[in-house]
Amino acid sequence: MAVKVGIPSALLYYTYYPLWRAFFNEIGVQVVTSGRTTKNILDKGVREALADACVPIKLFFGHVMEIKDQVDYLYIPRVVCLNGKTIYCPKFLGLPDMIRHSLSNIPPVIDVRMDTRQGRFSLIKAYQELGARFGASKNSTLLAYCKARLVLIRYMSLLRKGLTPAEALSLLDKPGQSKIAAPPKTNLRFAVVGYPYAIYDSFISVNLLGKLRKLGVSVLTADNINPFLLTLQNNCHLPKRLFWTFSDIALKAAHFVFRHGRVDGVLHLTAFGCGPDSLVNKLIELESKKHREIPFMTLMIDEHTGEAGMATRLEAFVDMVRRRKEARLCKS
Structure with missing residues (x-):
């Protein structure tokens, strides 16, 4: 055995x-x-x-x-x-x-x-x-x-x-299956930055990615970005790179999507009580203020996070971004 x-x-x-x-x-x-x-x-x-x-x-x-x-x-x-x-x-x-x-x-x-x-x-x-x-x-x-x-x-x-x-x-797990199903057509694209073990765990993230897809939003995460493109962000205008691995990746991903990601909105998923994230969230927020044309929101999770509250915030944010994009398209 x-x-x-x-x-x-x-x-x-x-x-x-x-x-x-x-x-x-x-x-x-x-x-x-x-x-x-x-x-x-x-x-x-x-x-x-x-x-x-x-x-x-x-x-x-x-x-x-x-x-x-x-x-x-x-x-x-x-x-x-x-x-x-x-x-x-x-x-x-x-x-x-x-x-x-x-x-x-x-x-x-x-x-x-x-x-x-x-x-x-x-x-x-x-x-x-x-x-x-x-x-x-x-x-x-x-x-x-x-x-x-x-x-x-x-x-x-x-x-x-x-x-x-x-x-x-x-x-x-299916070596013979190489074809990837085409994602459904959407009219919004959001970047979700944060740590993979928070973003991809559908329970503690309250199925964040699934909820966005149901709302007609395609999602971009740091794992979907070529690592070489993240290295081009250097130290994100800091005297030196961040000390922690996942924090460094999250900050560089945020800088990339604000400048080159062609996204309609950015969400930062952070865990309550995370020391490194208390710094990273502030740095991402400061960068977002340089790109006011891209709405930004922080979502904080802990063991008490409720699905109803998360759903309400996401629906409101998505609705706001969608209305803003439609208004901009009408003006142009």
Whole structure:
């Protein structure tokens, strides 16, 4: 019987799960996920996590609780830096320790450290360490890592075509299906900036992307933008780039869409209690004031966010943008 490794469906899941799944499968390890977020999962996380943690961290606790009795190991890598320049949120770095010391009766936590500032081959060494834990040889581990990287590249290319992570994963699971359904025609286009683990979790975001599509709005996120175009934003007029990886990407995406995104509106989805986001939101707001022709709104979420309130704000914002665009077209 294959060893089972659990990957909670939260935080870095939305960015690196295809790579992790492909790697583990190649070395003969079965991957089990905690599935989509539900109210029960969130409630478990709220009960177990630190009171001052942001809702994505609380949600991660809930996903661990959901999966801990089904697997032999929990995979919670200590992802520090993957681009050699910025680091992930400090709570990401301490996540394995928080889980290990806050929850009882959990399986062993695999917390291999990933930090590309330690050298060119630091990632390969990290995966070699991971493979050795499950008895895989160096050659088979290296081959598994290379194959997993190719899967990640395909996944990222699907995201840049406008798919959500769930849609991209569905295509990855069907190798023979390469055709992407054409999106429905819309007359508005919004950029939604923020962290992927908040935007793409349909429960804590109160199905933000789905609601926008139902309102006739096409959506552009940072994952849909070519990374090279984001690097052209340099440091967004700051003395140096932002210290945190996801915050740096969100700010650069906001600057790009305000200047070149050809969007009708910009939404920033932020989580209450997120320290880095308190800075990022202000910086995005300051940039929005330089582009008053593009309406901007901040949406804040926490474990108490209600669907009715979110729907009302979105409907009002979409209606305002649509009326404004129609009035501008009539004048021209």
